[in-house]
Amino acid sequence: MNHLLMMILKYKKIKNNTNMYMMFINVPIFITSLAIGLFLAYITMPPTQVIYVYPNPENEHKISFKDKADNCFHFKSTEVTCPDDASKIRYYNIQ
Secondary structure (H helix, E strand, O other), X not given: OHXXXXXXXXXXXXXXXXXXXXXXXXXXXXXXXXXXXXXXXXXXXXXXXXXXXXXXXXXXXXXXXXXXXXXXXXOOOOOOOOOXXXXXXXXXXXX
16 A cells, blocks of 8 residues: 555656656566567568459559559550460460
């Protein structure tokens, strides 16, 4: 009970809000627990998945692409005839 009374008296004497909060927080324990929490969040994060989006006539106006040089561009589709040689045709999996 005496400890609680002393904390209340200290609380009333403190004028600066920063010092008031520092009275209730142990800084080394806070920094250590924050570092451990960030590390655990980092190692338990699910792996990222890369999704490849191929432009088609239905979505060409909705998708903007950005290259490594930060240049943005769009695709414009043009219908062409298929080549006679089947080895020149490239097939893509359905998305």
